[in-house]
Amino acid sequence: xxxxxxxxxxxxxxxxxxxxxxxxxxxxxxxxxxxxxxxxxxxxxxxxxxxxxxxxxxxxxxxxxxxxxxxxxxxxxxxxxxxxxxxxxxxxxxxxxxxxxxxxxxxxxxxxxxxxxxxxxxxxxxxxxxxxxxxxxxxxxxxxxxxxxxxxxxxxxxxxxxxxxxxxxxxxxxxxxxxxxxxxxxxxxxxxxxxxxxxxxxxxxxxxxxxxxxxxxxxxxxxxxxxxxxxxxxxxxxxxxxxxxxxxxxxxxxxxxxxxxxxxxxxxxxxxxxxxxxxxxxxxxxxxxxxxxxxxxxxxxx
Amino acid sequence: xxxxxxxxxxxxxxxxxxxxxxxxxxxxxxxxxxxxxxxxxxxxxxxxxxxxxxxxxxxxxxxxxxxxxxxxxxxxxxxxxxxxxxxxxxxxxxxxxxxxxxxxxxxxxxxxxxxxxxxxxxxxxxxxxxxxxxxxxxxxxxxxxxxxxxxxxxxxxxxxxxxxxxxxxxxxxxxxxxxxxxxxxxxxxxxxxxxxxxxxxxxxxxxxxxxxxxxxxxxxxxxxxxxxxxxxxxxxxxxxxxxxxxxxxxxxxxxxxxxxxxxx
Numbered sequence: 001x002x003x004x005x006x007x008x009x010x011x012x013x014x015x016x017x018x019x020x021x022x023x024x025x026x027x028x029x030x031x032x033x034x035x036x037x038x039x040x041x042x043x044x045x046x047x048x049x050x051x052x053x054x055x056x057x058x059x060x061x062x063x064x065x066x067x068x069x070x071x072x073x074x075x076x077x078x079x080x081x082x083x084x085x086x087x088x089x090x091x092x093x094x095x096x097x098x099x100x101x102x103x104x105x106x107x108x109x110x111x112x113x114x115x116x117x118x119x120x121x122x123x124x125x126x127x128x129x130x131x132x133x134x135x136x137x138x139x140x141x142x143x144x145x146x147x148x149x150x151x152x153x154x155x156x157x158x159x160x161x162x163x164x165x166x167x168x169x170x171x172x173x174x175x176x177x178x179x180x181x182x183x184x185x186x187x188x189x190x191x192x193x194x195x196x197x198x199x200x201x202x203x204x205x206x207x208x209x210x211x212x213x214x215x216x217x218x219x220x221x222x223x224x225x226x227x228x229x230x231x232x233x234x235x236x237x238x239x240x241x242x243x244x245x246x247x248x249x250x251x252x253x254x255x256x257x258x259x260x261x262x263x264x265x266x267x268x269x270x271x272x273x274x275x276x277x278x279x280x281x282x283x284x285x286x287x288x289x290x291x292x293x294x295x296x297x298x299x300x301x302x
Numbered sequence: 303x304x305x306x307x308x309x310x311x312x313x314x315x316x317x318x319x320x321x322x323x324x325x326x327x328x329x330x331x332x333x334x335x336x337x338x339x340x341x342x343x344x345x346x347x348x349x350x351x352x353x354x355x356x357x358x359x360x361x362x363x364x365x366x367x368x369x370x371x372x373x374x375x376x377x378x379x380x381x382x383x384x385x386x387x388x389x390x391x392x393x394x395x396x397x398x399x400x401x402x403x404x405x406x407x408x409x410x411x412x413x414x415x416x417x418x419x420x421x422x423x424x425x426x427x428x429x430x431x432x433x434x435x436x437x438x439x440x441x442x443x444x445x446x447x448x449x450x451x452x453x454x455x456x457x458x459x460x461x462x463x464x465x466x467x468x469x470x471x472x473x474x475x476x477x478x479x480x481x482x483x484x485x486x487x488x489x490x491x492x493x494x495x496x497x498x499x500x501x502x503x504x505x506x507x508x509x510x511x512x513x514x515x516x517x518x519x520x521x522x523x524x525x526x527x528x529x530x531x532x533x534x535x536x537x538x539x540x541x542x543x544x545x546x547x548x549x550x551x552x553x554x555x556x557x558x559x560x561x562x563x564x565x566x
């Protein structure tokens with residue numbers, strides 16, 4: 001383990017009865033990076049986070065936080081946590097919850113600074129139970145960052161937030177990363193990972209499917225989308241060697257391919273009347289779908 | 303791998319938590335725990351008022367015909383009945399709900415000092431037990447004219463405040479076994495039969511013989527003997543009963559803590 005790794009899973013296995021939730025996962029979080037953990041439901045994201053937090057213990061392999069057992073309080077004093085579901089005491093005021101959480105840490109961020117950073121300055125006197133879902137998420141975010149953590153775990157942080165609140169949370173996350181705080185983010189929103197993450201780990205069925213930067217991931221599944229208006233037969237195009245998929249949707253022909261240049265040339269040759277041509281690099285969403293689809297196919301073949 | 307060496311090698315070594323801040327965390331946790339339940343009277347009021355109502359009906363109003371000793375006897379028994387409830391329900395139900403709602407998971411992930419959460423609940427239960435006993439004492443001395451020496455008064459109060467602890471441990475155990483809304487029903491199943499079988503509602507000699515012989519199995523029986531000694535009804539050494547209660551408390555707590563650490 002080198003000193004730039006703040007959290008690590010090494011060949012971690014976790015079983016729940018007959019179900020293997022994690023099947024030998026290696027994962028390292030480096031100091032100051034924002035790592036996005038992606039995957040469909042049941043892929044093992046929450047189990048990975050639970051192991052790193054010491055909430056559950058691996059059946060095999062190891063989980064480490066700052067080189068220590070995650071259950072050691074010395075390790076947990078350096079992290080902040082926002083979980084998917086936490087019913088905090090409804091009768092406590094936001095300010096009281098914040099002061100309580102700050103008391104757990106050796107050197108917490110200032111009360112007002114935390115409130116400003118998380119955008120909850122106007123909520124401090126309100127009882128937690130009276131807040132809307134999005135406001136509660138903002139309070140949970142404030143509680144996660146109040147300890148001046150070196151590593152922040154955010155499990156689906158923007159679920160239930162409106163667009164404006166999500167943008168503010170993104171800005172706050174960027175500010176924390178700029179301070180040198182590492183972040184482990186799980187999310188369903190791929191654009192969130194695309195906008196924030198330096199590194200993306202895709203989990204599927206308890207294993208790491210891919211790991212790398214957002215660009216790496218796109219390259220690995222180098223698909224480009226072509227959209228145009230044409231009378232050509234979608235089924236015939238789907239048979240072309242370079243084409244991964246071709247469909248017709250509301251009058252438009254949609255083609256996914258790894259070799260856009262060749263396909264476009266052939267399209268233009270085949271249909272001189274072709275119009276409204278659009279060529280677009282695939283987003284993380286396509287790459288992600290492709291990755292998880294590949295694994296499913298492998299599994300079926302096996 | 304040597305963990306200490308790794309910590310030393312990392313650029314920002316773990317910041318030390320000064321003892322004063324650790325103490326502060328304990329105090330903040332205990333304060334929050336008390337505050338949140340004081341602000342939710344719907345949770346605590348039934349726990350506080352139920353035994354008082356029982357005592358008013360059976361002890362003060364109906365007990366008058368039975369003589370002063372009956373009201374004195376029932377003062378002790380209903381005190382025990384009363385302090386079991388904040389222990390079992392205050393501790394057990396809140397733990398079961400918080401395990402269900404994810405609060406406990408979140409707290410386990412945070413660097414909350416170990417035990418601060420349980421200590422907060424314990425203090426809350428002891429406070430509630432004190433209120434229950436004081437209200438019963440007020441009714442006994444004010445309405446039923448039970449004569450108590452200051453020593454007896456304090457002894458019963460202390461019995462209640464310390465006697466709640468083994469029931470906290472039992473409540474905690476049930477709270478770790480059952481999640482969420484199922485816990486109150488299960489605790490009633492423990493609370494009411496145990497109270498009846500250890501002679502808290504009717505004096506033991508009024509129960510069938512084999513139930514009387516069975517009574518020492520229940521922790522509430524032993525607390526009742528201590529409470530009866532505190533108000534001067536029985537004269538027997540309280541130490542054996544106290545030791546039995548400590549044993550029950552430690553056993554329940556150890557089982558619950560083990561489960562809490564493993565399962566959460």
